[in-house]
Amino acid sequence: MTLQLGSITAIVVSNSIFAKQVLLKNHHVSSTPYHLDAVRAHEHDSFSIGPLSASSPMWKILRKIYSTQLLSENMLEAMQSHRQLMLEKLICSITECSLADAFVDVGQLVYDASFNMMCSTLFSMDLGRDEKIKEIKDLMNCIIKEIGRTNIVDCYPFPKEIDPQRIRHHLTSYCVKLFKLFDEILEVRLKFKKDQVKGSRLYNDLMDVILEVMEEQGDEIKREHIHHLLLDLLGAGMDTTSKTIEWAMAELLQNPTVLRKLQEEINGVVERGNKTILETNLIQLPYLQAIVTETLRLHPSAPLLLPRKLEQDICIEGFNLPKGAMLIVNAWAIGRDPLTWANPDLFSPERFFGSDLDVKSQVIKLFTFGGGKKICPGMPLALK
Numbered sequence: 001m002t003l004q005l006g007s008i009t010a011i012v013v014s015n016s017i018f019a020k021q022v023l024l025k026n027h028h029v030s031s032t033p034y035h036l037d038a039v040r041a042h043e044h045d046s047f048s049i050g051p052l053s054a055s056s057p058m059w060k061i062l063r064k065i066y067s068t069q070l071l072s073e074n075m076l077e078a079m080q081s082h083r084q085l086m087l088e089k090l091i092c093s094i095t096e097c098s099l100a101d102a103f104v105d106v107g108q109l110v111y112d113a114s115f116n117m118m119c120s121t122l123f124s125m126d127l128g129r130d131e132k133i134k135e136i137k138d139l140m141n142c143i144i145k146e147i148g149r150t151n152i153v154d155c156y157p158f159p160k161e162i163d164p165q166r167i168r169h170h171l172t173s174y175c176v177k178l179f180k181l182f183d184e185i186l187e188v189r190l191k192f193k194k195d196q197v198k199g200s201r202l203y204n205d206l207m208d209v210i211l212e213v214m215e216e217q218g219d220e221i222k223r224e225h226i227h228h229l230l231l232d233l234l235g236a237g238m239d240t241t242s243k244t245i246e247w248a249m250a251e252l253l254q255n256p257t258v259l260r261k262l263q264e265e266i267n268g269v270v271e272r273g274n275k276t277i278l279e280t281n282l283i284q285l286p287y288l289q290a291i292v293t294e295t296l297r298l299h300p301s302a303p304l305l306l307p308r309k310l311e312q313d314i315c316i317e318g319f320n321l322p323k324g325a326m327l328i329v330n331a332w333a334i335g336r337d338p339l340t341w342a343n344p345d346l347f348s349p350e351r352f353f354g355s356d357l358d359v360k361s362q363v364i365k366l367f368t369f370g371g372g373k374k375i376c377p378g379m380p381l382a383l384k
């Protein structure tokens, strides 16, 4: 489908065959993001991984840092205790509400828990203990809200400096405040690092790894890259994960048979002596994993992924796609395509239960985490 959004020609891809053709087979022409004006705030387009084309040398350096150092399976394993601790805190909050017969605001609780998991994994700090983290959360909320606003300059050609809704202006001022807080944390950690034995990891968190990266990469990675990397990790990891959990809870409440089956599966594992579910138990919980996949199919948290810009004219299945067009992949429609899924609107984890494919392979086919070279590097963490 072609849409004319003001002066932008947008091509919308709504089935998995086309998505495969465009994102995987023709990745050399579709791995450049389409720059919306907001990403220019505080030079985010120059320092963050998201707006960089997969063919740019800096994207390759940053992507390697993400996949081999920050979000590798080994690193996620090493950081597991942060996630476990925050999960236990979440269970405590729910238990307290339950004992007091109080309402549980699931959305708010899982949002705070996801944010806490990221902050604990990054800085060994969390909302309950650190005022700075509360300030970071407030600024992140402002940034997420501002980025979500429709911006007229994206659809009509305005001179580059003009910012009629002051979206770039507001984002810049939030970034200035946020990066000052990141700097304060960085300075404390750099001081600690000086007194540390070389190679030892005092906190065992991602900041330890980031300081190592800064040392190893020398001039290649500037302080600005670290600021935008921290912003990306917090921004990409908070809303997406918490919205998925919120949708899963909503679907379970709507589908009591599925809920009962899940409770039975979990009770089977807990009865075998574990007080709390651990990440290592996931393998014993195939129905829970099918529920996660089914939730991601029906409710992708980035339903239109992130827009790309076509680098060349291409012809796919007889359709001519022009150079410069915005490419929108509709993951929401791919997950509900009646040609691929029987009863597409029905929440039925059974469709994935017992499959030979693991969750990751199933989710890749859904394009929930994007595709091709720019596929989400946080997928292994999100599926924990």
Ligand code: HEM
Residues within 6 Å of the ligand: 049, 050, 051, 063, 066, 232, 233, 234, 236, 237, 238, 240, 241, 244, 300, 301, 302, 305, 306, 368, 369, 370, 371, 372, 373, 374, 375, 376, 377, 378, 379, 381, 382
């Ligand atoms: C349910 C959870 C998540 C979903 C649905 C999700 C989805 C996505 C999508 C659709 C993209 C764009 C991919 C493309 O253009 O093809 C993306 C990119 C990205 N995601 Fe995620 N994400 C999730 C969790 C995370 C987490 C936990 C992190 C890190 C902590 C993360 C970090 C990133 C980064 C850094 C990028 C940019 C990659 C690049 O441009 O090369 N995401 N994500």
